[in-house]
Amino acid sequence: MRYVLTILVALAICCTANGEERAPTANEELALAALEGLMAQPAERALPIIKRVLAGSQTSLVKQRALFVLSQIDSPEAQQILVQTSRSTDAALRGEAIRSIGIGGDPKALDALLEIYKTGSPEVRQEVLQAWLTRRLLKMAWPH
Numbered sequence: 001m002r003y004v005l006t007i008l009v010a011l012a013i014c015c016t017a018n019g020e021e022r023a024p025t026a027n028e029e030l031a032l033a034a035l036e037g038l039m040a041q042p043a044e045r046a047l048p049i050i051k052r053v054l055a056g057s058q059t060s061l062v063k064q065r066a067l068f069v070l071s072q073i074d075s076p077e078a079q080q081i082l083v084q085t086s087r088s089t090d091a092a093l094r095g096e097a098i099r100s101i102g103i104g105g106d107p108k109a110l111d112a113l114l115e116i117y118k119t120g121s122p123e124v125r126q127e128v129l130q131a132w133l134t135r136r137l138l139k140m141a142w143p144h
Contacts, residue, residue, distance in 0.1 A: 024061060031062045035069050051081070057074040064096040071104035079109045086116055095127050102131025103138065110135060 006078060021054040024032060037051070038046040046069070053066040070078045082104070084139045085097035098116070110132070 025059075028059055028062055030059060035062070035065050037068050039072050043078065046073055047075065047077060050078075054081070054085070060090075062092050063093055064112045067093065067096045067100045068103070070119045071100035076108075079104070079106045082106075083109050083112045086113065091123070094124070098124075098127045098131045099134065102134035105135050105138065 026057075031053070034048075038049060050066050050070050050073075054063055058066075067082065071084055082097050082101050085093055088094040088100060089098065098113065101113060113128045113131060117125050120128065
C-alpha cells in the first residue's frame with residue numbers, strides 16, 4: 001500500500017510539474033500504458049525496454065514517463081541512467097530526471113544532485129531543490 005501511495009503522489013507531482021498540458025495522442029497513450037506495465041516487471045526485463053524508449057524517437061511525454069518508471073526500479077543501472085539524464089541538455093528530460101531522483105530517493109542519486117546543483121543554472125538549481133524537498137516530504141509522510 002505504501003508503494004501505491006508513493007506512486008500516486010509522484011504521479012501528481014510529475015503531472016503538474018512537466019508543463020505538458022495537452023492530452024496524449026493515441027500512440028502516446030499506448031506507450032504510456034506499456035511503460036506503466038513495466039513497473040511490475042523485474043529490472044532485467046524493464047531496463048532494456050526503457051533504455052530503447054529513452055534513446056529512440058518517442059515523444060518527450062513518453063520519455064518523461066519512462067524516467068519516472070526508471071525511478072521505481074531498484075537497480076544501480078536505473079539510478080545511473082537517471083543521474084546521466086539529470087545532466088542532459090534537454091530541459092524537459094533533465095527536469096523529469098531530477099524530479100524522479102527526488103521521488104525515488106536513492107541515496108547515491110540524491111548525492112549526485114549536489115554536483116548538478118553546484119554547476120547548474122538557476123532553473124536547474126530550483127529543480128534540484130524541488131527534488132530534495134519532494135524526497136523530504138515523502139520521507140515525512142511515509143517513514144521507513
